[in-house]
Amino acid sequence: MVKSDLEVWGYKTYRPFRIYWILHEYGLKYTAHKIGSRTGETQTIEYLKMNAKGKIPILQHNTKIITESAAAVNYIIYNYKKPSDFYVPNNSFKKAKIDEWLFFSLMELDCLVIYTLRKHEIPENLGLSNLYGKAPNAIKAAREHFDRMIKACENNVPKNGWLFGNSPSVADIMFISCLMHCDKFKLEIKSKTILNYYKRAKKRRQFIDAYQNCFE
Ligand SMILES: N[C@@H](CCC(=O)N[C@@H](CS)C(=O)NCC(=O)O)C(=O)O
Numbered sequence: 001m002v003k004s005d006l007e008v009w010g011y012k013t014y015r016p017f018r019i020y021w022i023l024h025e026y027g028l029k030y031t032a033h034k035i036g037s038r039t040g041e042t043q044t045i046e047y048l049k050m051n052a053k054g055k056i057p058i059l060q061h062n063t064k065i066i067t068e069s070a071a072a073v074n075y076i077i078y079n080y081k082k083p084s085d086f087y088v089p090n091n092s093f094k095k096a097k098i099d100e101w102l103f104f105s106l107m108e109l110d111c112l113v114i115y116t117l118r119k120h121e122i123p124e125n126l127g128l129s130n131l132y133g134k135a136p137n138a139i140k141a142a143r144e145h146f147d148r149m150i151k152a153c154e155n156n157v158p159k160n161g162w163l164f165g166n167s168p169s170v171a172d173i174m175f176i177s178c179l180m181h182c183d184k185f186k187l188e189i190k191s192k193t194i195l196n197y198y199k200r201a202k203k204r205r206q207f208i209d210a211y212q213n214c215f216e
Pocket of ligand 1: 013014015016038054055057067068069070
C-alpha cells in the first residue's frame with residue numbers, strides 16, 4: 001500500500017477519532033496506523049521519538065509531527081482548502097468563539113471529567129484505579145462537574161444544525177468527541193437539546209465514515 005503524506009497514529013478511542021473526523025470532513029487521504037494506547041505500541045523507542053508522552057494520537061504530515069489532538073485538528077484547517085460544508089471562522093472574534101468551545105471541551109470535559117473518571121474509576125467501570133488509585137470524592141466531583149458544565153453550555157447549543165450554523169466546525173468535533181465518552185463512563189447528558197444535537201451529529205456521513213475507520 002502506498003503511504004499517504006498524512007498519517008494518523010492511534011485508533012479505537014475518541015481522541016484519535018477527532019483527527020479521523022476532520023480528515024474525512026476535508027476529504028483528505030491518510031494512512032492510519034492502528035496502534036492502541038496501553039498495548040506497549042506507544043512505548044517503543046521509535047514511537048517515543050515521535051511522541052515522548054507515549055500517547056495516541058499523533059498526526060504526521062511528512063516529517064512534521066503533531067502530538068495533541070486539538071492541535072492536529074487545527075493544523076488541517078490552517079493548511080487545507082475549506083470544504084464548502086465546513087465552517088472556519090474568518091475573524092478574530094469568531095475564532096475566539098470557536099476556541100472557547102475547544103478549551104471548554106478540553107479542560108472542563110476531557111480533563112476535569114473524563115480523565116478523572118478514566119484514572120480513578122474501578123476497572124469494572126472501565127477505569128484504571130488499579131494503576132492510579134481509588135478516589136471516590138474525585139469521581140463524585142467529576143460527575144457533578146459534568147452536569148454543571150452541560151447545564152452551563154446548553155443555551156449555546158442550537159436546536160438545529162451545528163454550533164456555528166449549518167455546517168460543522170472544529171468546535172463540534174471537539175465537543176462531540178467528549179460527549180462520546182458518556183456511554184463508556186455512564187454519564188447522563190441531562191439536556192434534551194444537547195442529546196438531540198449529538199444524535200444529529202452521529203448521522204453525518206463524514207462522522208460515520210471516520211467512526212468506521214477509527215473504531216473498526
Ligand atoms: N491531550 C492529549 C491526550 C491524549 C491521550 O490521553 N490519549 C490516550 C488515549 S485516547 C492515551 O494514549 N493514553 C495512554 C496514557 O495515558 O498513558 C490529546 O488530546 O491528544
